[in-house]
Amino acid sequence: MERFSKDHEWVRVAGDVATVGITKHATEQLGDVVFVEVPEVGRKVTAGEACAVVESVKAASDVYAPVTGEVIEANAAIAASPGAVNEDPEGNGWFFKLRLVNPSELASLMDRAAYDQFVKDNA
Amino acid sequence: MASPATANPPKRTPLYDIHVASGARMVPFAGYEMPVQYPMGILKEHLWTREKAGLFDVAHMGVCFLQGPDHATTAAALERLVPADIAALRPGQQRYTQLLADDGGILDDLMVTHSPEPTSDGNLVLVVNAACKDADYAHMRAHLPGNVRLFVADERALVALQGPAAVAVLERLVPGIGALGFMTGAYATLAGQTVFLTRSGYTGEDGFEIALPAAHAVRIWQTLLADPQVQPIGLGARDSLRLEAGLCLYGHDIDRSTSPIEAGLHWSIQKRRREMGGFPGADRIQRELRDGPARRRVGIRPEGRAPAREGTEILSMAGERIGAVTSGGFGPTVNAPVAMGYVASAHAAPGTKVQLVVRGKPLPAQIVSLPFVPHRYVRKSA
Numbered sequence: 001m002e003r004f005s006k007d008h009e010w011v012r013v014a015g016d017v018a019t020v021g022i023t024k025h026a027t028e029q030l031g032d033v034v035f036v037e038v039p040e041v042g043r044k045v046t047a048g049e050a051c052a053v054v055e056s057v058k059a060a061s062d063v064y065a066p067v068t069g070e071v072i073e074a075n076a077a078i079a080a081s082p083g084a085v086n087e088d089p090e091g092n093g094w095f096f097k098l099r100l101v102n103p104s105e106l107a108s109l110m111d112r113a114a115y116d117q118f119v120k121d122n123a
Numbered sequence: 124m125a126s127p128a129t130a131n132p133p134k135r136t137p138l139y140d141i142h143v144a145s146g147a148r149m150v151p152f153a154g155y156e157m158p159v160q161y162p163m164g165i166l167k168e169h170l171w172t173r174e175k176a177g178l179f180d181v182a183h184m185g186v187c188f189l190q191g192p193d194h195a196t197t198a199a200a201l202e203r204l205v206p207a208d209i210a211a212l213r214p215g216q217q218r219y220t221q222l223l224a225d226d227g228g229i230l231d232d233l234m235v236t237h238s239p240e241p242t243s244d245g246n247l248v249l250v251v252n253a254a255c256k257d258a259d260y261a262h263m264r265a266h267l268p269g270n271v272r273l274f275v276a277d278e279r280a281l282v283a284l285q286g287p288a289a290v291a292v293l294e295r296l297v298p299g300i301g302a303l304g305f306m307t308g309a310y311a312t313l314a315g316q317t318v319f320l321t322r323s324g325y326t327g328e329d330g331f332e333i334a335l336p337a338a339h340a341v342r343i344w345q346t347l348l349a350d351p352q353v354q355p356i357g358l359g360a361r362d363s364l365r366l367e368a369g370l371c372l373y374g375h376d377i378d379r380s381t382s383p384i385e386a387g388l389h390w391s392i393q394k395r396r397r398e399m400g401g402f403p404g405a406d407r408i409q410r411e412l413r414d415g416p417a418r419r420r421v422g423i424r425p426e427g428r429a430p431a432r433e434g435t436e437i438l439s440m441a442g443e444r445i446g447a448v449t450s451g452g453f454g455p456t457v458n459a460p461v462a463m464g465y466v467a468s469a470h471a472a473p474g475t476k477v478q479l480v481v482r483g484k485p486l487p488a489q490i491v492s493l494p495f496v497p498h499r500y501v502r503k504s505a
Binding site: 031032034035037053055056057058060082 | 428
């Protein structure tokens with residue numbers, strides 16, 4: 001299942017593993033990504049906590065954990081090649097994977113339709 | 124009491140509509156709505172400019188001229204406010220300088236050109252920064268003698284064409300313009316209009332700044348863009364280009380507190396003026412030239428990939444605070460983070476290892492000489 005946060009992160013859940021990245025809309029706003037910092041494996045994060053960084057030529061942005069969990073994998077490929085985030089933000093441009101602690105947190109995130117509306121409403 | 128007036132609506136250059144139609148993202152800058160980027164994006168716009176030719180709307184900047192009975196009089200009037208040798212400028216010659224305050228701090232930086240036309244030999248054409256222009260005009264007017272007047276060139280719009288292909292692009296429209304050397308100006312006919320252009324700019328590349336009639340700005344902009352070597356470039360790439368070129372941005376790398384010596388701009392103060400003074404803050408400038416300034420503007424290269432932005436604290440390897448970043452970001456041409464800042468002079472030598480506090484953590488970096496990308500100016504002998 002797929003959910004979206006108000007900070008333009010997407011979450012894809014399979015079992016108790018949540019893959020997290022930033023949305024296509026976020027990359028369009030950001031522009032070309034030149035630097036990415038992903039969290040360390042093993043780090044425990046709370047929903048809403050800043051745990052990664054994405055930077056364009058002009059600005060730095062925090063990436064927040066949409067849900068609570070433990071980082072079980074971080075995407076080394078985007079750290080090495082930040083442009084990969086622009087190429088495929090909602091696929092290969094994923095940032096990190098979490099082992100979910102509290103799946104009920106997903107209910108307070110938006111589904112695709114709600115997120116698309118949220119983007120329109122805030123344009 | 125009346126409720127606070129809403130801020131003046133942002134001003135627009137004559138090219139506003141065409142930027143919007145081109146899909147530019149507009150942002151407020153110095154009281155204007157300016158294009159920060161076009162659909163190509165900052166990274167590609169930056170790289171395009173260094174490879175081909177970028178066209179910049181800089182009509183927000185302050186184009187004005189000082190008019191006096193002859194060059195000597197007008198030059199003397201301006202020399203009371205700036206440390207450069209203006210009297211020695213040949214007709215058409217352009218120079219970079221600063222308006223200084225009495226304590227030697229910088230009020231603004233600007234370009235000054237001695238009119239190339241014999242009939243207006245007493246004219247100096249000035250280009251000042253958008254954010255400072257109103258204050259600069261007031262400052263100059265308050266200090267000019269009775270026979271030198273300041274005129275704001277309201278009917279002109281300034282654009283810049285920068286990059287290795289700029290001269291070829293312009294040659295197709297203004298045959299012979301390639302003979303103009305770096306830091307010289309001339310009047311020419313471009314698309315049927317009289318324009319004033321100088322071979323200079325803010326990117327480190329060869330290029331031209333063109334003061335054209337505002338009423339014809341759209342048509343001339345489109346004429347230049349019709350060349351396949353030319354793309355419109357926004358303020359985002361303008362900033363990354365000038366940073367790689369080691370050029371100061373007023374309000375960031377130079378400001379009211381910095382002297383031209385601290386800022387590494389001593390080269391812009393010619394020998395006669397260094398020795399004779401006669402400009403505001405001359406005491407401080409002469410003292411700093413003699414004893415060295417307490418701090419210096421330097422180039423900084425983070426060792427990793429994380430950019431260090433304006434305000435980042437700079438520490439010595441021992442952990443002592445020695446300065447701060449004044450401009451920082453990612454340099455698309457060097458493909459690495461780049462920054463400029465001020466450090467205590469003892470730590471200013473290129474090669475000095477320092478630490479940059481980014482997101483609370485000290486990251487290793489090195490002081491380097493500027494520019495990050497070599498300048499490619501096309502100088503011609505006088």
